[in-house]
Amino acid sequence: MTALAEGSLRPATVEHVSRAAGESRPIGYLVGAACVAISTIMLAPLVLSFLASIKAPTEARASPPTYIPQSFSLENYIKVFEYQAGMLTYIGNSLLVATLTIILCLALAVPAGYGLARFKMPFKELWFIILLAPLMIPYQALLTPLYLTFSKMGLANSHLGLAMVHTILQLPFSIYLMRNAFESIPRELEEAAKVDGTNSWQTLRSIFLPLAVPGIVTVGLFAFIASWNEFLSALIFMNKETSFTVPIMLVSVRSGDFGAVDWGALQAGVIVSILPCVIIYLLLQKYYVAGFLNGAVK
Amino acid sequence: MIRALRKSEGFLYVLPALAFVAAFVLWPLAQLGYLSLTDTSLLGGGEFIGFENYIKAFEDKSFWRALQFTLKYTVFITPLLMGLGFALALLTAPNRPVRQITRAIIFLPVVIGIGSSSLLWFWLFDQQVGLFNRILVDIGILAEPAVWFTKADMALLAVTISITWKVIGFGMLLFVAGIQSINGEIGEAALIDGGNYWQRVWYIILPLSLRVILLTTLISVIGSMLAFEQFYIMTGGNPRGQTFTSVYWIYQNSFISFKLGYGAALSIILTLIILVFSSLQVILSNRSPSQ
Numbered sequence: 001m002t003a004l005a006e007g008s009l010r011p012a013t014v015e016h017v018s019r020a021a022g023e024s025r026p027i028g029y030l031v032g033a034a035c036v037a038i039s040t041i042m043l044a045p046l047v048l049s050f051l052a053s054i055k056a057p058t059e060a061r062a063s064p065p066t067y068i069p070q071s072f073s074l075e076n077y078i079k080v081f082e083y084q085a086g087m088l089t090y091i092g093n094s095l096l097v098a099t100l101t102i103i104l105c106l107a108l109a110v111p112a113g114y115g116l117a118r119f120k121m122p123f124k125e126l127w128f129i130i131l132l133a134p135l136m137i138p139y140q141a142l143l144t145p146l147y148l149t150f151s152k153m154g155l156a157n158s159h160l161g162l163a164m165v166h167t168i169l170q171l172p173f174s175i176y177l178m179r180n181a182f183e184s185i186p187r188e189l190e191e192a193a194k195v196d197g198t199n200s201w202q203t204l205r206s207i208f209l210p211l212a213v214p215g216i217v218t219v220g221l222f223a224f225i226a227s228w229n230e231f232l233s234a235l236i237f238m239n240k241e242t243s244f245t246v247p248i249m250l251v252s253v254r255s256g257d258f259g260a261v262d263w264g265a266l267q268a269g270v271i272v273s274i275l276p277c278v279i280i281y282l283l284l285q286k287y288y289v290a291g292f293l294n295g296a297v298k
Numbered sequence: 299m300i301r302a303l304r305k306s307e308g309f310l311y312v313l314p315a316l317a318f319v320a321a322f323v324l325w326p327l328a329q330l331g332y333l334s335l336t337d338t339s340l341l342g343g344g345e346f347i348g349f350e351n352y353i354k355a356f357e358d359k360s361f362w363r364a365l366q367f368t369l370k371y372t373v374f375i376t377p378l379l380m381g382l383g384f385a386l387a388l389l390t391a392p393n394r395p396v397r398q399i400t401r402a403i404i405f406l407p408v409v410i411g412i413g414s415s416s417l418l419w420f421w422l423f424d425q426q427v428g429l430f431n432r433i434l435v436d437i438g439i440l441a442e443p444a445v446w447f448t449k450a451d452m453a454l455l456a457v458t459i460s461i462t463w464k465v466i467g468f469g470m471l472l473f474v475a476g477i478q479s480i481n482g483e484i485g486e487a488a489l490i491d492g493g494n495y496w497q498r499v500w501y502i503i504l505p506l507s508l509r510v511i512l513l514t515t516l517i518s519v520i521g522s523m524l525a526f527e528q529f530y531i532m533t534g535g536n537p538r539g540q541t542f543t544s545v546y547w548i549y550q551n552s553f554i555s556f557k558l559g560y561g562a563a564l565s566i567i568l569t570l571i572i573l574v575f576s577s578l579q580v581i582l583s584n585r586s587p588s589q
Contacts, residue, residue: 034389035400042403045463048429049418063426064443112315119308127312134323136576138524140545141565144552145329146322168322175315200307229411231527232545236553247413251531254417263427270418274410281409285402288409293475 046274053077053267060264076264080272083253083265085242087272090249093159093238094228097245100163101227102220105174108167109219110212113178114204118190128179132172139168143236150237162237162245166227173295174219180294181215182208218291221284225277246273330569333562340556351563360539361564364547371543372522375458379518380511382462383469388499390470391477401474405467412464416531419460423447423532450540453533457541461528465521469514476510477503509582516579520572544568 048067052060056071057079081087115121116128146165147156155161185208193203209216234245244252250269254261281288334351337343355361390401407415422430423446431443446456480503493501526545529535535542535550542550548568552561 031389032396035396038386038389039400039403042406042463045418045422046406048422052421052429061427064432065427065429067429067432108315108318111311115308115311119311121306121308121312124308127309127316130324131312131315131319132580133319136573136580137323137327137569138520138545138572140524140526140548141330141569142323142326144558144562144565145326145333148558149326149329164322167318171315171319225409229413231411231413231530232549235530236549247411250413250417254420254531263421263424266417266421270414270421273414277409277411278406281406289405289471292471 049267050271052264053271055264057262057264060267061262076268077272079262079265080253080268083249083269085244087246087249087269089242090244090246091272093243094245096159097163097166097234098224098227100160101166101170102223104163104167105170105219105223106216108171109174109178110209110216111204112175113180113182113212113215114208116175116179117182118200118208128175131175134168135172139165140232142168143233147236156237157240157243159243162234163227165233165237166223166230169230170219170223170226173222177215177219177291177295178212181212185211214287214290217284218287218294221280221287222291222295225280228276327569330562330565333559334566336559338559338562340558343559347559351560352567354560355563355567360542361544361547363540364542365544367541368523368525368543368545371454371458371525372519374454375461375522376515376518378458378462379466379469380515383466383514384473384507384511386466386470387473387477388503391474393478401467401470405471407464408467408471410464412527413531415464416460416528419456419463420532423456423460447533448537450537453537453541457528457532460532461525465518469518472510472514473507476507480506513579513582516575516582520575520579523568523572523575 051067051069052065053076054072054074055066055069055076056073057075059066059069059071060076112131116124121127143165150156150158150161150164153161155164189207189211190203193207198206229247230245231247234248235251238244238248241252246269250266250273253269254266335346335348337345337347337350386404390397390404419430422428425431425443425445428443431440434440435443444452447453524545525543526549529541529543529546530549533541535546544564545568548561548564551557551564
């Protein structure tokens with residue numbers, strides 16, 4: 001369970017603060033009770049959704065609804081996996097777009113971060129600000145011109161096109177993170193490489209890349225989650241049923257065949273859609289939290 | 299010659315990313331500006347019409363209503379997210395196992411998709427099959443299951459509840475980091491001075507967290523001003539178009555009615571509004587350009 005408790009952010013100082021708080025025992029119990037209550041509230045929607053997904057379809061649409069399943073069935077999952085082109089098609093679409101997004105983000109952000117961190121160049125900070133521009137311009141506003149351009153280039157309704165939009169979203173964060181990652185590598189290592197007469201590209205590959213692995217993992221992790229979850233541009237760009245990503249397919253499940261919502265299948269779909277994110281978060285929490293704190297405020 | 303090459307070597311690494319941003323952010327922005335001055339629709343058109351779209355936007359009651367509703371949503375949810383987020387941060391900041399696990403659980407919904415979470419809550423709020431309704435009835439808050447999405451205020455409340463659940467961990471985690479970076483000695487000094495816990499919160503933790511609070515508020519405000527998915531999925535803009543947000547209204551004009559030129563003008567107006575907040579965010583951020 002310690003993996004769950006995302007590493008100590010700053011253990012030393014915190015120890016101080018909590019000791020300084022000088023909690024008495026009753027207050028400690030009160031805090032514990034509050035933590036349990038809050039955790040229950042936060043987990044309840046996910047647990048209830050999961051329980052609904054394994055009810056038999058008739059129970060899943062019963063009114064009033066049951067908390068604990070009285071029946072058990074995988075029918076909802078079977079139904080959602082057989083929905084239209086098949087859930088696997090949509091998962092495949094989402095995975096492909098997410099993978100392309102990760103590749104694009106890394107291919108652009110790793111060299112850019114390296115260049116910004118390790119070289120002197122004229123107007124460096126101007127370039128850096130331009131690279132952060134997507135932070136200031138909401139991508140929601142750019143979707144119309146992008147759609148028109150992509151249509152001309154044959155990129156509308158394509159996985160690559162959608163991945164490019166997702167890359168726009170993630171690029172500033174990725175570059176920022178990679179710049180920091182490369183800046184934190186000691187100068188001496190680079191000097192040693194220079195003495196050996198290697199060029200900057202070799203230095204990047206043999207010395208910097210291995211040391212920047214945590215940063216690279218974080219960039220990839222965020223790119224995956226952002227792309228897997230992104231809704232608006234997938235809704236606009238992927239207008240062919242077979243190229244839907246998972247979130248768009250879920251909305252179409254909700255609309256139902258004849259206007260009636262298939263509640264059981266919907267919850268099964270919701271569970272499938274959130275599972276990869278939850279698993280990745282639990283496994284790579286250290287990277288996730290570090291990246292989050294690094295990129296969000298500083 | 300060699301020297302010039304050396305000097306531009308670093309730039310070559312930055313160039314691909316710069317080209318990407320130029321091609322897919324800056325150029326589209328310029329196109330957006332031009333589009334907003336035309337009567338382009340997906341069916342054709344494209345005549346230059348000057349500022350007609352902007353004049354139309356200022357007279358468009360639906361647009362103002364959407365903008366107003368977005369502001370109302372933002373003003374409603376931001377204090378809630380910040381206040382609750384800070385309270386949760388105070389509770390979970392000390393690195394003790396129970397609190398760390400609670401922190402991890404509160405943050406969990408942040409990583410799931412807003413589409414998935416909106417569909418999940420759409421089900422929880424349903425009058426017939428929704429368990430949120432059943433819980434409220436069982437604990438005696440409601441006499442019978444409520445219909446959440448036929449009144450604009452109820453719909454706003456429902457969306458606010460679902461989004462609070464979804465993003466409360468975001469602010470909390472930033473506040474936790476802020477609180478943890480406050481030097482323990484300051485707290486101890488206050489302890490020696492005889493300050494109790496709430497005095498320490500009020501006189502030390504809160505003032506020293508001010509910058510983080512301000513930044514988080516800006517991030518949160520920008521997010522709320524750009525809200526779309528939660529309303530698209532949960533309310534569909536209803537009842538009677540009362541819950542359209544700005545982005546939703548732009549989407550509606552551009553991609554449902556195909557009025558691309560007009561949608562572009564609305565996008566430019568929204569971008570300018572967002573720019574005010576995001577510039578503040580960049581200015582407040584740690585990394586000043588001179589660094």
